[in-house]
Amino acid sequence: MTVEYAQAPGTVMVPHVGASGFSVTSSGGPTQVNLAWEQLLSATTHLGEATHISGEQLSTVQSAAGQLATAPLPLHWRIPLFATRMSLLGVRMIAVKEAVEQGRIAVDTAHEVYRGAEGAARRWMDLGVLVSDAGFVLQNLAGAPLGMGDPWVAYDWATAATVLGGGMLHQHAGGAWPLVRMGQQLSQDALAQEELESHHLQLGEQTTAFEHQGDQSIQHFYQEMGQVSAQGDVAVTVTRDAAGEPVYMVYLPGLDVDPTDINREDGRGYLGYLDAALNDSDQLAGVVDQALAEVGADPGAAVALSGYSLGGIGATNLAASRTLRERYNLRAVSTIGAAGQSRTLPAGTSVVHLQDSRDPVNHILGQAHQESSDRLAITYDFHNEDVGWAGPFGGAHDYGHHMEAIGRLEETPQEHLSPEEQAMLAEFGQLYSGQAQTYVFSADWEQAAAETETEPAG
Helix, strand or coil, X not given: CCCCCCCCXXXXXXXXXXXXXXXXXXXXXXXXXXXXXXXHHHHHXXXXXXXXXXXXXXXXXXXXXXXXXCCCCCCCCHHHHHHHHHHHHHXXXXXXXXXXXXXXXXXXXXHHHHHHHHHHHHHHHHHHHHHHCHHHHHHHXXXXXXXXXXCHHHHHHHHHXXXXXXXXXXXXXXXXXXXXXXXXHHHHHHHHHXXXXXXXXXXXXEEEEEEEEEECCHHHHHHHHCCCCCCCCEXXXXXXXXXXXXXXXXXXXXXXXXXXXXXCCEXXXXXXXXXXXXXXXXXXXXXXXXXXXXXXXXXXCEEEEEEECHHXXXXXXHCCCHHHHHHCXXXXXXXXXXXXXXXXXXXXXXXXXXXXXXXXXXXXCCCCCCXXXXXXXXXXXXXXXXXCCCCCCCHHHCHHHHHHHHHHHHHCXXXXXXXXXXXHHHHHHHCCEEEEEEEEEEEEEEECCCCCCCCCCC
């Protein structure tokens, strides 16, 4: 069971300096490569739309010219010639439209291939970081019997390396044997369809509410959210922006599974994982929409999404949810300790992923976060020897560990991030300002009512 960090509201954490120090790497954001790709994709999309409109206009002119040319007495001798020219132009436009469509498909395919190669390269780089940590891990193992090292860092390192390496081997096997990959995908889709068609996620009652003071700090926001996991499954914090307009900050806690009592009705249990990993959190989107309505969010209201671990997967999925995007103004998304996801997210919303290099959950889906000018992954290499044993996912996934790392990052962001990356990091925190009220709700999976056939009367 993943237990989130609990701390009294309003307290401030003092960052702990681990034996390996603190370093940060980042990927994504408004780099020249990402901006160039997005400009190219946008250009091909607009060109396709323009070609479609031109084709519709030409069809209208062709229809009118044809009607005039076939009239019993043409109004002018040049009208049949005009109709012939329009027909020839129509043939040319069809060729142009086909060429533009083929160009758009080629650009989309090239972008997909590039992002796939980029994700694979990122995973090899992640593996290289773990390999470079081997000396530090061995030093801690050797010093542990003398009280001069942390033996648990070896567990974190081995777990992350096993999950990442195993995922890469699995991906390689799928590339080498496409039928194997296809069979795995079909079986996963069938499992998700069977389970999620027979169960529906329902918003429960409000379990609690609490007040706190926002200070535009991501660390402080997540510290306050640390108590949500023990009280419910979905939290909505209501604050106000600089103009005095309400902002609704959704928080989704992590996986909640008790191995001794697996309950399929738990909102963040087995079915919650299936919905997030295999169903794009479609059912979760409906529950979050209901929770926002319960706290008074009107259509068009400013909404921010956040989550830890499983909740981070959900927050990323919801950034692409048509239900939420059409109803609200999605301002920013923040996740901590969430699995990498290679899915493409719509442009226009700042998305920042915060993760530790030795956290195995980063690699649990076998993917890396896809880069874009709006999407930034910040990875810190930070060892906190005070964490100790923190469950099967290791100390690098511990909620409190992430709090300390984020605190260090926010203290001196200029030492680790570019000005553009600092601005992206600050977008979420800036929404957490002034008096804040958090409402916590439960959510449960319910068995769908079985359809029964009735015999006709008589």
